[in-house]
Amino acid sequence: MVQRILAAGDIESLDQSAVPRIRTPERASIFMARATRLRQLADRGNPIAGYLRLMAGLADAQQAIMRGFKARAPSAESIATAQQHSMPLIPALSGVRDPAWRDVLISLLDKIEAAAPLTPTLEQLIEKLRSLDAATLDAQADAIFAQRFAEVDPASAPFIVAALQVVWTDLAADIDPREIPYLETPGLCPICGSHPVASTVRLGGAYDNYRFLQCGLCATEWHMVRSKCSNCDSTKGIAYHALGTPDADTQTKEAESKRALLKAESCDECHTYRKIGYQNKDYDFDPFADDLASLTLDLLMGEEGYRRASPHPWLWPEQVDEEERSA
Template structure:
């Protein structure tokens, strides 16, 4: 099979109406695919135990997703989002569906039932179970707003996992034709959350095109290649890998905003999954930090530690 490889000039010159703008999450498999990839990557990762725990959590997400139906955006809110080029189902809203708190409890139940709970994790789970509704909502606000110092790093992935289930449910049921165009590529047009990583896909109508994947609802949206997915600059873009490492994974850096975001190539590894591969490649993060670049946005399953003096 001959692969179609497009350089940036070709991508910019073709009719963009022919490029699928969005790739909505596949409801039946989105989290199970992620779980399988996490397990595949865990053996070679310095945080393999943690990655296997996140695989168990992703399995719990898939099971829970099949059982819920979140409140969809109203006709009025959709029209307003379209009029003002805003996300159609913004995550940072005061009207968050309380279903997410029930989802959180279901995820905790399933993680406990899987038998991977250490004494430290048991304390995290117990702490989340006893929090009042308003305390949990405050945690969700802090996680979505990336206020790192307001959230215990060990509990943040579970809060985010529950939110992911709810917003993935919404994204999987939205008519993508109703999703507004946003002015910048750095926010999801469905929920407004930053992407976690990008992927150059193979197969069918997506062949050769680069998509960034939302860290919350797993919606993917098209962004031309060799372009910063944080500041939209096309200047000073470079690609970094690890000697002897996977050819399917690179860090795409930008000298305009001095950030980076990882990018994967399905033609080199068909099983590449943006969130999973990003999580399992901490060595590349360390090298990029040493080179003076910062992540454009954190991986939602690995909350950064905040120095005690901040």
């Protein structure tokens, strides 16, 4: 039996209760799976393999901390207000966050130091992070959430984000999907209001053949029809781009695109793109890890005149430039 791929209009015409809308993160495995995938991608000769292995160690540390961590839950009143006004349940941009995130950061640094010998550069960075006071750390978190790039220290940001991810992922894992409201801005995470990092066309069960965006902060996934821009919500000028053989003929390029595990979905209305992966090509695909490991596709999209809709939480713009120069 050949399964038909539903077009955007077909999906939107369905009873929405029949389409699983939300996938909350699995507390026991979310960071472990990410670490495993990062190492897989590093072992395939990736040009930033060293960085991917470092980030795999960071994900290992996140998972270890999650086992004994419990974030301060939001009040019933704040959740009710968010539901009433179609707002994210636990908005990252509110400036109200569990102060325990700073303790999580120190624990992450402890585990990274204990895991393996550090380079002098990483030793200096960890020492610097340990020396920052609460006000400075919170100011960095505010700048990261607001994407005020000029205020973000790109070297420190992945570690600060990792600590914040533990807090918000812990909260998201406990939320009943039925309590999560529809947002007026569908391209943002309905739990924390953060940007998606990439999307997955899932394989199997109730999620089969549906596209889900994954939040870069709390790892919540939410359904969004394909052929629709996740940045501006437009259905016009959507195109898909994949890496292929340089100077290949049109037929070869089309064949390579069909086989591609990862593509960039571009929009000519807002001139941005986000990546999309297909579990039927590789079941281990992880939107967070695979996006981080595919800088070559980012280079291609830059050459074609598109910009990322939002940065990868573990690779800020200045770091991208540095890695591109060393690749």
